[in-house]
Amino acid sequence: MILLVLLPLAFGIINHEFLEQAGKELDRGAEWHYVGPQPPDPKAKSIPIQTMVGGTPQGGPFIVWKLK
Helix, strand or coil: CCHHHHHHHHHHCCCCCHEHHHHHHHHHHHHEEEEECCCCCCCCCCCCEEEECEEEEEEEEEEEEEEC
16 A cells, blocks of 8 residues: 555656656647657657566667657
């Protein structure tokens, strides 16, 4: 039960900078667009995905959605 509170709280704290920037851009009219798996833009704030197989990272980090 405690995890239901702690996990979203931890996610929000860890990704605060991204969430704040995304909120500002959404207020200005930006929308989420599916871009398919691609490397993250180094100039944009993002929460990249890293796949793991057997505890070993596979490939590099990637994004699937982009705010435009």
